[in-house]
Amino acid sequence: MMTNTPDILKKIIARKEQEVIECKKIISFDNMMKKAYDDRETLDFYQALRDKVDLKQNAIIAEIKKASPSKGILRENFNPVEIAKSYEAHGAACLSVLTDKDFFQGDDQYLIDVREAVSLPILRKEFIIDPYQVLEARVMGADCILLIAACLSDGEMEILAQHAMQLNMDILVEVHNAEELKRALKLPLIMIGINNRNLRTFDVSLQTTVDLLSEIKDDILVITESGILSSENVAFMHEHDVYSFLVGEAFMRQDDPGVALQEIFKG
Numbered sequence: 001m002m003t004n005t006p007d008i009l010k011k012i013i014a015r016k017e018q019e020v021i022e023c024k025k026i027i028s029f030d031n032m033m034k035k036a037y038d039d040r041e042t043l044d045f046y047q048a049l050r051d052k053v054d055l056k057q058n059a060i061i062a063e064i065k066k067a068s069p070s071k072g073i074l075r076e077n078f079n080p081v082e083i084a085k086s087y088e089a090h091g092a093a094c095l096s097v098l099t100d101k102d103f104f105q106g107d108d109q110y111l112i113d114v115r116e117a118v119s120l121p122i123l124r125k126e127f128i129i130d131p132y133q134v135l136e137a138r139v140m141g142a143d144c145i146l147l148i149a150a151c152l153s154d155g156e157m158e159i160l161a162q163h164a165m166q167l168n169m170d171i172l173v174e175v176h177n178a179e180e181l182k183r184a185l186k187l188p189l190i191m192i193g194i195n196n197r198n199l200r201t202f203d204v205s206l207q208t209t210v211d212l213l214s215e216i217k218d219d220i221l222v223i224t225e226s227g228i229l230s231s232e233n234v235a236f237m238h239e240h241d242v243y244s245f246l247v248g249e250a251f252m253r254q255d256d257p258g259v260a261l262q263e264i265f266k267g
Contacts, residue, residue, distance in 0.1 A: 006199040008069055009151050012127050015102055020130045029132055036138040036167055045121035045144035045170040046190055048093045050221055053243045058234065058265045061123060061223065062092035062257070063248025064114065067105040070202045074252040080110040081117045086258025087251075088118045091265070096123040096246060099140075108140055115141030123172060127151060131163045144170040149180035150199060161187050174225065181212050191221035193246060206233060210240050231264055 027035075052059035064087075066078045084095055097114055098106030104125075111124060124142035126133060129151060137145050145164050147157050157173065164171050173184040174193040184192060194209040204227040216222055224237055225246040237245070247261070254260035 006150060008199055009127070009148070012100070012103055013129055013151055016127050016129050016133075020132050023136070024132060029135070032132060032135040032139065036135040039138055040141070042138075042143040042168050042170075043119075043121040045094055045123065045172075046221065048121050049191070049223070049244050052093055053221060056243060058091075059093045059223075059244040060091065060261060060265060061094045061096050061244070061246040062087040062251060062261055063096040063098070063125065063246060064110065065096075065098045065104060065106070065125070065248040065252055068249070069103050070197075071249065073105075074249055081113050083257050084114040084118045084120075086256055087261060088120055088258075090258035090262040092120060092258075092261060094121045094123060094144075096125045096248065097142075098125045100126055108136070111140045111142060121170075128160060129156070131160060134160060134163045134167065134169070138167045138169060142169070144172055146172050146174060146193075148174045149184050150174075150176065154183055154186060157184070157187060172223065175212070176208065178212065178215065181215055185216070189220055191223060191244075192216060193223045193225045195225045197226040206236055209237070209242060213240060213242070228264070231266060234265055 049059040064080050064083050066075055067073045087095060097111040098104045099108050099111055100106045115122060121143040123144040123146060124137040125146055128145055128147060134145055147160055161171050172191055172193050173189055174195050175181045175184050176195045194212055196206050196208045197204045206227050209224040221244060222242055223244040223246050224242050228245050228247045229250045250264060251257035251260045
């Protein structure tokens, strides 16, 4: 963990450290590794996004998220499979499934069930700090993992990325500021997520993505995260040549999340 990690992340990471210890008692690292390498082929998460972005089409990672520490319950009537099917039917390129229980009311089973129900590539949205969690993600059916730069040292990011690549999984590294971006770019990345939410204050500014774009080479796919709530927000990102989005909250609060996706990204 980084010394300047935001307090909310420190709490989450402390819990994750305990979770990993508990999980390893149930299934050992070696047994989890065997399950991971025996599993199905992965889907190409990156390419599903890149194909749309190259055509200047919206490449949407639609998120399945019941709650968050900053906003509380986002959706009372929460059926992950129904939500996933609606997203798929209304144009999502990929899915993101929250598996953290204590802070986001997610569950590993949500990802397992969604994998069986849809054919889109899936990101395991989790606070990954240990290679064991990468193996878990592969076994659950994820095609991509999230690495949050604010949670991890350079060495930790490198080790986790290597494990993911060995499992033929894609890696989305999330950053919020120039320092985190500089660290992330030391990795052999093909895509990077810019979180517009400040995890210290929970304030959101789309300008965060814009300010960091100039530091990223054109061949790296940029995904803007948080704060995309309207078609106007989407148009603002298009003005800056950003066509890939990770969106959850705006969809979760609507009756049909897939219809909400189609409405916000109608242009």
